[in-house]
Amino acid sequence: MSKQAEEKGVVGERRWLWPSFALPGVLWLIILFVTPLYAILAMAMGVSDPIFGDSLPVWNPLRWNTSTFVEVLDELLTGQLGVVFLRTLVYVAVATALSLLIGYPVAYYVARHAGRYRVLLLLLIIAPFWINYLMRMLAWVNLLTTDGYVNQILMFVGVLDAPREWLVGKHETVILGLVYGYVPFLILPLFAALDRIDQRVIEAARDLGASPAQAFLRVTLPLSSQGILAGCVIIMLPMFGDYYTATLLSGSPKTNMIAKLIEQNINTSAGGSTGAALTIVLMVFVALLMTYYLYSVARATREARS
Amino acid sequence: MAFHPRERSPWGRCMSRREALRLMAGTAAAGGLLVGCGSGSSSSSSASRVVVGSREDPVKQPLYDDNPMIDSGMEPEKGPLRLYNWSDYIYTRVLKDFEKEFDVEVELTTFYNLEEATQKLRTGKVDFDVFVPTAEIIPKFVAGKLLQPLNHDYLPNLKKNIWPMLADPYYDKGSRYTVPYTVYLTGIGWRTDMVDTDVAAMDNPWEAFWDPEYKGIAGLYDDYRETIGVGMYKDGITDINSASPDDLKAAQNNLIELTDLVNIRYTIDGAYSKLPEGVFGIHHAWSGDMVYAPYYMPKGDDPSVLRYVWPPKAQGEAGGYVSNDNLAVLKGAEHPVLGHMFLNYMLDDEVAIKNFGWNGYQPPINKLEPNKLIEDGTIVKNLETTVIVQSDFDMGQTPQQLTPEEDKQWLDAWSRVQQGG
Numbered sequence: 001m002s003k004q005a006e007e008k009g010v011v012g013e014r015r016w017l018w019p020s021f022a023l024p025g026v027l028w029l030i031i032l033f034v035t036p037l038y039a040i041l042a043m044a045m046g047v048s049d050p051i052f053g054d055s056l057p058v059w060n061p062l063r064w065n066t067s068t069f070v071e072v073l074d075e076l077l078t079g080q081l082g083v084v085f086l087r088t089l090v091y092v093a094v095a096t097a098l099s100l101l102i103g104y105p106v107a108y109y110v111a112r113h114a115g116r117y118r119v120l121l122l123l124l125i126i127a128p129f130w131i132n133y134l135m136r137m138l139a140w141v142n143l144l145t146t147d148g149y150v151n152q153i154l155m156f157v158g159v160l161d162a163p164r165e166w167l168v169g170k171h172e173t174v175i176l177g178l179v180y181g182y183v184p185f186l187i188l189p190l191f192a193a194l195d196r197i198d199q200r201v202i203e204a205a206r207d208l209g210a211s212p213a214q215a216f217l218r219v220t221l222p223l224s225s226q227g228i229l230a231g232c233v234i235i236m237l238p239m240f241g242d243y244y245t246a247t248l249l250s251g252s253p254k255t256n257m258i259a260k261l262i263e264q265n266i267n268t269s270a271g272g273s274t275g276a277a278l279t280i281v282l283m284v285f286v287a288l289l290m291t292y293y294l295y296s297v298a299r300a301t302r303e304a305r306s
Numbered sequence: 307m308a309f310h311p312r313e314r315s316p317w318g319r320c321m322s323r324r325e326a327l328r329l330m331a332g333t334a335a336a337g338g339l340l341v342g343c344g345s346g347s348s349s350s351s352s353a354s355r356v357v358v359g360s361r362e363d364p365v366k367q368p369l370y371d372d373n374p375m376i377d378s379g380m381e382p383e384k385g386p387l388r389l390y391n392w393s394d395y396i397y398t399r400v401l402k403d404f405e406k407e408f409d410v411e412v413e414l415t416t417f418y419n420l421e422e423a424t425q426k427l428r429t430g431k432v433d434f435d436v437f438v439p440t441a442e443i444i445p446k447f448v449a450g451k452l453l454q455p456l457n458h459d460y461l462p463n464l465k466k467n468i469w470p471m472l473a474d475p476y477y478d479k480g481s482r483y484t485v486p487y488t489v490y491l492t493g494i495g496w497r498t499d500m501v502d503t504d505v506a507a508m509d510n511p512w513e514a515f516w517d518p519e520y521k522g523i524a525g526l527y528d529d530y531r532e533t534i535g536v537g538m539y540k541d542g543i544t545d546i547n548s549a550s551p552d553d554l555k556a557a558q559n560n561l562i563e564l565t566d567l568v569n570i571r572y573t574i575d576g577a578y579s580k581l582p583e584g585v586f587g588i589h590h591a592w593s594g595d596m597v598y599a600p601y602y603m604p605k606g607d608d609p610s611v612l613r614y615v616w617p618p619k620a621q622g623e624a625g626g627y628v629s630n631d632n633l634a635v636l637k638g639a640e641h642p643v644l645g646h647m648f649l650n651y652m653l654d655d656e657v658a659i660k661n662f663g664w665n666g667y668q669p670p671i672n673k674l675e676p677n678k679l680i681e682d683g684t685i686v687k688n689l690e691t692t693v694i695v696q697s698d699f700d701m702g703q704t705p706q707q708l709t710p711e712e713d714k715q716w717l718d719a720w721s722r723v724q725q726g727g
Contacts, residue, residue, distance in 0.1 A: 053710030253726030
């Protein structure tokens with residue numbers, strides 16, 4: 001303990017007290033994040049069992065076998081694997097943008113205009129989550145079949161002349177599934193951000209001559225930008241790991257997302273290493289996105305302080 | 307992924323994994339891997355060797371000094387008998403009967419995925435008595451010393467009731483470690499109301515999948531071992547137990563072609579559930595799945611539109627998979643005598659036939675007469691082609707254990723197919 005701290009005994013104690021609050025979180029991260037992450041790395045750099053032929057993790061970094069990793073990177077740069085990454089990225093980007101288009105007005109309405117119904121509305125937004133994700137996707141499979149309700153309604157309204165084959169490997173179907181599956185996760189943080197905006201700030205904007213549209217664009221939207229970002233991150237991360245939506249709503253290789261390839265590899269005895277290496281590549285990619293998020297949050301916090 | 311005919315409800319397995327994905331957000335896809343990482347301890351010993359036989363070159367699986375068989379004439383243990391089986395792969399009433407007859411309890415634990423089951427068994431920390439290995443995986447299980455040698459004094463039903471060919475099979479001559487449980491074919495199922503061609507009458511029925519006529523209604527199994535085989539059979543390649551780069555390349559390209567040509571979809575429930583529902587008109591199909599299919603027909607639909615062909619029985623030279631599942635007593639069994647009793651029980655004519663009535667996968671029992679199955683309605687008339695006879699094993703190909711390197715090449719080809727460039 002430094003001399004200064006000894007002199008101010010109370011403060012000295014506090015110096016340990018507050019950081020110790022982080023201990024459970026740090027332990028949590030070590031047990032549930034760092035360890036599994038290392039296990040994946042050990043698997044990606046692993047060897048194949050001489051008898052069972054399955055991938056075994058190598059725990060000692062000095063004995064890591066990089067051949068699988070090199071293969072995966074090679075396939076990524078020279079083969080078709082890049083296409084799968086690109087497809088995944090496009091799906092996630094489009095689905096996120098659509099979710100935002102759908103989710104923002106909803107969150108805006110609930111936060112600003114729903115009055116005494118807001119709790120009810122929030123509950124209704126969360127209500128679909130009482131049903132398992134798979135059940136909801138399977139319901140979509142039924143709705144989207146050739147003679148399903150979606151086609152019937154679209155034909156009744158006159159949008160379609162003939163039933164559309166939604167389930168035979170259509171990009172839009174998978175994106176629709178993703179949007180449907182994840183949009184409520186976007187609405188909640190957006191709602192929180194919009195709810196926090198001080199009504200008086202907007203009134204001030206109006207008083208100073210801004211039209212409603214200007215007030216929205218120059219005050220509300222910038223003030224909710226952190227909520228938008230947080231919501232997008234929250235839905236993008238699980239979307240990158242989603243292999244189910246495409247499997248259920250399509251099943252065609254044309255719509256396979258990267259997580260499907262990981263899943264297919266991991267479920268075989270020989271593919272464990274490849275699956276792990278793909279996982280790492282995906283994580284690095286997602287980590288880059290996260291870095292941008294953290295960076296922009298930090299910048300926004302700085303700006304808010306100054 | 308190496309699916310199995312029994313793997314008919316993968317969603318159950320995946321739900322928990324999906325939950326993991328959601329919980330772990332960023333590290334999402336890694337969630338499932340944790341399972342795979344648990345088995346750091348390899349039970350392999352350098353002294354043992356994987357011995358893979360073939361029809362032409364039958365093998366005896368090696369015996370090891372440190373893995374003796376049980377003595378003859380012992381009384382069965384008090385139980386409970388712990389059975390580790392595929393999900394929905396045994397009639398619970400048969401288990402009840404066994405409980406009554408031997409005055410023991412049976413504890414059934416199920417799995418959906420052979421890799422997962424293997425890893426669990428390899429930890430050595432599970433105490434199951436009886437397991438259900440595929441013929442393909444037996445050599446690994448013996449070399450890894452997961453199974454114990456069988457004492458045939460407890461298994462009189464084997465010689466008495468089982469097809470001679472499988473009572474002394476090429477992959478385990480003398481049935482040292484395993485007895486057969488069920489047999490299956492991999493062929494093609496289709497509906498006459500959606501597919502005009504008589505697929506069974508084609509020289510090479512596998513080519514039906516490449517007919518643009520069936521765009522949007524064709525499906526194959528999401529299983530690399532099975533489906534790359536289809537890619538080979540399309541070109542008349544029948545060597546499905548090697549990894550000749552040319553053959554693999556041909557299969558890969560054939561399958562890639564299907565992506566756009568017919569909008570092929572890869573499923574695991576396509577044959578027994580989606581085909582009867584009319585989502586597919588033609589689907590890659592295990593014989594047992596097709597036996598089930600009529601029960602999945604929506605009310606009011608006519609099951610007589612369903613057809614099945616196992617291409618080796620078509621007029622041309624086409625190939626097709628034929629294989630069997632087995633029962634074995636695990637090395638670490640706490641109740642090995644009871645385990646033997648159970649094996650023998652399942653080889654009983656009546657028990658096996660009773661089990662088949664629910665299970666849908668046929669036991670290789672001498673007394674089981676194909677005609678009778680159709681007469682008594684176990685199998686509907688238009689699906690009589692799902693019945694398997696002993697000689698089918700001479701016509702088709704049985705997938706054998708690939709070496710790890712070969713396996714990897716198959717998997718790489720499969721990954722390329724699945725990328726859907």
